[in-house]
Amino acid sequence: MEDAFREAKFVDTHCHLDYEPLFESVEAVLHRAHAVGVEQCVSVGTDLKTSQTSVALAHRFPRVRAAVGFHPHEAHMLTEDVLAAIDDLAADPVVVAIGEVGLDYHRTAEHATAQQRALRRFVAIAQRRGLPLILHCRDAYQGLLELLEDAAKDSLPGVIHCASGPSSFIQQALALGLHVSFAGNVTFRNAQAIRNLVPCVPDDRLLIETDAPFLAPEPMRGKPNEPAYVAHTAAYLARLRGVGVEALGQMTTRNARQLFRLFEPLCQPRGNF
Numbered sequence: 001m002e003d004a005f006r007e008a009k010f011v012d013t014h015c016h017l018d019y020e021p022l023f024e025s026v027e028a029v030l031h032r033a034h035a036v037g038v039e040q041c042v043s044v045g046t047d048l049k050t051s052q053t054s055v056a057l058a059h060r061f062p063r064v065r066a067a068v069g070f071h072p073h074e075a076h077m078l079t080e081d082v083l084a085a086i087d088d089l090a091a092d093p094v095v096v097a098i099g100e101v102g103l104d105y106h107r108t109a110e111h112a113t114a115q116q117r118a119l120r121r122f123v124a125i126a127q128r129r130g131l132p133l134i135l136h137c138r139d140a141y142q143g144l145l146e147l148l149e150d151a152a153k154d155s156l157p158g159v160i161h162c163a164s165g166p167s168s169f170i171q172q173a174l175a176l177g178l179h180v181s182f183a184g185n186v187t188f189r190n191a192q193a194i195r196n197l198v199p200c201v202p203d204d205r206l207l208i209e210t211d212a213p214f215l216a217p218e219p220m221r222g223k224p225n226e227p228a229y230v231a232h233t234a235a236y237l238a239r240l241r242g243v244g245v246e247a248l249g250q251m252t253t254r255n256a257r258q259l260f261r262l263f264e265p266l267c268q269p270r271g272n273f
Contacts, residue, residue: 008249011042042134044066069098070083070101083125098131098132098133100135103116109139159259180200182206183215205255
């Protein structure tokens with residue numbers, strides 16, 4: 001795989017380095033990512049503990065940045081103390097986004113009110129901290145759009161993570177100023193509905209991610225996903241969009257650096273993530 005992607009550069013804009021089996025060998029995981037051109041990763045929290053771990057990893061590894069948040073599946077358990085702790089974490093310079101936050105009525109529709117309340121609080125934190133949002137949305141597409149339109153005073157920077165849903169949702173999200181990110185599931189055989197979304201996204205709003213350790217792309221499906229595999233998703237998207245993988249990498253890397261205000265890590269020997 002290294003030879004195939006040697007000239008391309010990527011940013012994995014959404015992974016969970018705090019999850020097993022990645023965390024038990026995180027240094028090796030990051031070395032493998034660097035070997036195929038993954039220059040930076042955003043490790044995304046889903047609760048207070050994982051947010052704290054992602055921040056710690058970002059301090060340990062110069063090419064890792066962190067996002068802090070609380071997954072909508074658990075929104076009904078969000079307390080004021082936890083919210084305040086995540087807000088405090090967001091002040092750390094290694095934190096580049098608020099997330100993973102959002103709405104998900106597929107599994108936890110009974111907690112819709114709690115999810116909406118939590119998301120409004122996280123939107124307020126993101127606006128106060130000047131950070132973009134990393135948004136999870138499943139079976140709550142119109143609800144998410146309406147909440148964001150109501151909560152946002154101005155344009156609201158952020159990204160629809162692991163893009164899915166109807167094309168009208170993606171178009172309206174783009175109209176709100178959001179980016180759209182595709183994960184490894186765009187490569188799945190039964191994912192034509194997701195592939196249909198790819199042409200909807202203009203060049204300057206497109207991002208790529210792994211959502212590691214979940215959703216490993218073809219041909220790695222069935223294995224735990226990891227940041228190195230973002231190169232496979234990039235190559236697949238490049239074919240769908242009719243561009244070279246190097247051009248796709250340049251495009252999405254530029255977009256990621258602008259959205260998350262990423263900066264080049266300190267100069268260090270190749271292989272030292």
